[in-house]
Amino acid sequence: MNLLEVFTEVKESFCSLWKAKYRGNTLEIITHYTSPDSKFISVFITERDGKYIVTDGGWLMSGEYYESSLLKTKEFDPLLFYYTSFYKLRKTSNGVNDLYFSSTSEIDMVPNKVHDLAQFISQSLYTFHSLYEIDQAKDVQQREKFLGGVNNFLERIYLRKDDTKLQFGKSLGPKYESVRFNAIATEADSKIVLVKYITGVTPDYYRRSLTNATVDFDIATGSDLNSFIKNKVAIIDDQVSGFQVKKILPYVRQLEKSLDHEVSRWSNKGEIIDMFT
Amino acid sequence: MQRPILAIAEDFSKYEMLVYDLKKIFQQTIRFSQDKPTRKKDMLWYENLLEHSSIKDQVFFMAEQKKVDQNFYKFQLRCPSYCEKPIFRFDSDGSAHQNKSEKLKLQSVPTPHFNKFNNKGESIAYQTPELENIDYSELQRIGDFFVLFCEQCHLRYIDGTFPFIESGDTRIFQLPVQADDLLEGIKFPT
Structure with missing residues (x-):
């Protein structure tokens, strides 16, 4: 078995997930990073005043990757706050939703920005999703526990x-x-x-x-x-x-x-x- | 998380009839309106009941279009008594779907794409040859995609011809209108 061949297969498979779309003066890059809802994360690149801007295009908050009404709850705010500062991102708006972005004037730093921004979107969504699912499971357990306790209590009252x-x-x-x-x-x-x-x-x-x-x-x-x-x-x-x-x-x-x-x-x-x- | 839809896995022949058997719409020209009764205030909306040739359940055609971006729209078929999610969908724009059951290198299906379900109730995105070969630098016409949608899920006007769709007039909302560039006009503070 040629393990180098395996490596090549893995690397090429990952690379073939990357795609690009021209959108006027903006380039959309579809990355291999994913969301919990089985979507591939896209980042958008454009040029302003000699700088490359790398942004989510507003797609994180518009519900492109995850139900937007859930993301607009207070529970997502602290995660956004944590991950935007962790990846040193900034925020602007398209009039409807917030856009997260960072910029660089060096072309060889663009990959770093793409990596950070895609990780930011993916990680904030997976963290939110896991907390949401854990709460849901805990809630079901709690409901059953409480139900059992009150049922027993009422049965004792009605025995008489x-x-x-x-x-x-x-x-x-x-x-x-x-x-x-x-x-x-x-x-x-x-x-x-x-x-x-x-x-x-x-x-x-x-x-x-x-x-x-x-x-x-x-x-x-x-x-x-x-x-x-x-x-x-x-x-x-x-x-x-x-x-x-x-x-x-x-x-x-x-x-x-x-x-x-x-x-x-x-x-x-x-x-x-x-x-x- | 996208979990498999049980109703579809349990009765896949019904799913196939719902999506692929002839359905008729009573309106020849579909026009978006702005009164979508949900939280999504940034979308134009259209919905109408269809006449299904083989299934008694109520089947609806629904379409939505972004107010700020005429090229961002969805067409979908819904059957609320069978399944909460749209049973068939076309997305003109938006994120690429991950077909998890495929080999990794084939998993990413960019938009525009169709979304259907397989016999396990899993959501699957696919592109027809017309969609695969799209030149993204050219403006796509909503009417062409709509005919493609009607072909895929066998939707016709009552006389058997294809219905038409008209793009919503986004100018009336006085919002910044994006052309094909979704970052046009947006300020990125330095």
């Missing part, structure tokens, strides 16, 4: 009530298949208690959990089942990292409007028991 049926993860009814509650208690007189559990590992996930509950309670209130609803209960996880009062308070208040009373804190079990008596 023979005339009440407690069901978990049930929809509001055949007409409202997608409107689900974590628990629905049906009492002897057919009156129901609707229960939502609120948790989230980041304030973002927590807000999502809150708004989802608010909407579902509102749908229940507006439905023809409203006259059967005895109580609406939101049990909120106040011991999780996403529970940051300042960031979620308006959403808690909105949920409380839907409930017509305060939410119930998981740390105060007595408060929760009161809701079911």
